[in-house]
Amino acid sequence: MDTQVKLKPELKVFKDEEIPHLLIPGEMGAVLELIVTDKDGKVTEKRILKSESFVRQFLELLWIQTVQVPEVVTYSVRDTGNTLRAIWLSGVIFACNAAIGAVTHGIRVGTGLTAPIISNYALETPIAHGVAAGQLQYSAVTFGAPASDATTSQFTITRNFANGSGGSITVNEIGLYVEGYRDGATYYFMTIRDVISGGIAVPNGQTLTVNYREQAVV
Numbered sequence: 001m002d003t004q005v006k007l008k009p010e011l012k013v014f015k016d017e018e019i020p021h022l023l024i025p026g027e028m029g030a031v032l033e034l035i036v037t038d039k040d041g042k043v044t045e046k047r048i049l050k051s052e053s054f055v056r057q058f059l060e061l062l063w064i065q066t067v068q069v070p071e072v073v074t075y076s077v078r079d080t081g082n083t084l085r086a087i088w089l090s091g092v093i094f095a096c097n098a099a100i101g102a103v104t105h106g107i108r109v110g111t112g113l114t115a116p117i118i119s120n121y122a123l124e125t126p127i128a129h130g131v132a133a134g135q136l137q138y139s140a141v142t143f144g145a146p147a148s149d150a151t152t153s154q155f156t157i158t159r160n161f162a163n164g165s166g167g168s169i170t171v172n173e174i175g176l177y178v179e180g181y182r183d184g185a186t187y188y189f190m191t192i193r194d195v196i197s198g199g200i201a202v203p204n205g206q207t208l209t210v211n212y213r214e215q216a217v218v
Contacts, residue, residue, distance in 0.1 A: 019152050022050045023217045029054070030192065031154075032174065033211035034200050044206065051194050051212065053116035058191035061093050061180060077189055080104075080122040080177060085187045092181035094191075096157060098141045101129045104188050105177040106141040107159040107210050112173045116193045123175045123193065127161075136161040136169060136202065144213075154215040161208040170199040176212055 020031045030051035036044045060077045064087055069075050074086035087093070098106030103126070112124025129138045144156030157176065163169055176192040192212065202208045 019147060019149050019154055019215075020048050020213065021152060021217075022048070023152070023215055025151070025217055028216045029214075031211075031213040031215060032194055033209075033213065034174075034196070035209040035211075036200065036202055036206055037209065038203075038206050044203075045200065047196075047200065049196075051192060053120075053193050053195075055116070055120045055190060055193055056118050057121065057189040061087070061178070061189060061191070064089060065093055074182075077180065078121045079180070079187045079189055082121055085180065085182065085189075087180045087182050087187075092179055092186070095179040096141060096176060097143075098138070098159075100140045101138055103129050103138060105179050106138070107157060107212060108138075108175050108177055109136065109161055109171045109208070109210065110173040110175070111170065111199075113195065115195055120190065120193045122190055123173050125173070127169065127171070131164040133165050133167060134169060135165050136163055136171075136208070144211075152215055152217050154213045157212045157214070159210050161202065161210070163202045163204050163206055163208075166204055168201055168203045170201045171208060172196055172199040174210055 022031050023029050032049050032051045034047045068089045071088045074088045076084040076086050079085050096106045110123035110126045114124050128135045139160035142158045146155045174194050175190050177188050177190050180187045
């Protein structure tokens with residue numbers, strides 16, 4: 001079956017009533033929405049759950065920008081290849097606008113089952129981009145514009161994963177990889193890793209849509 005990712009780069013605007021409410025007042029975090037659709041766009045499975053697992057690189061990169069760490073000082077952050085990279089304020093940080101097929105950054109999926117820990121720096125078993133056995137086709141990452149209601153403000157990061165591998169693939173782990181730029185080089189860091197209880201199956205010919213809705217609640 002010729003299943004391909006089809007997602008135009010765009011900035012979507014969400015209505016107030018579309019904001020999910022899973023976080024408690026005073027909490028900052030993310031809501032994870034998983035949607036599986038068939039070739040006709042019919043939803044075959046949908047889950048909405050609280051993302052539990054921001055990892056240490058998220059706070060380290062945020063701290064670099066908050067403190068404005070200068071080039072002469074730097075701060076070392078562990079990248080997705082398990083190498084410490086000296087990063088400072090002037091670098092591009094948190095960019096995750098990956099193009100079609102790019103697996104260095106953006107939302108990534110995998111089959112690993114090990115529970116997250118704060119020091120995770122990469123997915124345990126990433127799923128590659130492609131149409132071979134065990135692979136999924138990664139779309140471009142798109143974004144939902146900031147939206148808010150009476151209690152919650154959010155923005156959304158979205159990526160589609162189409163299965164043209166010839167067999168069903170179960171996604172067990174999901175992560176958000178971002179860029180960090182230094183001295184002419186770009187490095188990549190994982191900021192969130194979630195493991196999905198029971199996994200979510202993506203049958204051949206169907207597409208998994210992952211929405212990370214980052215939120216602040218009062």
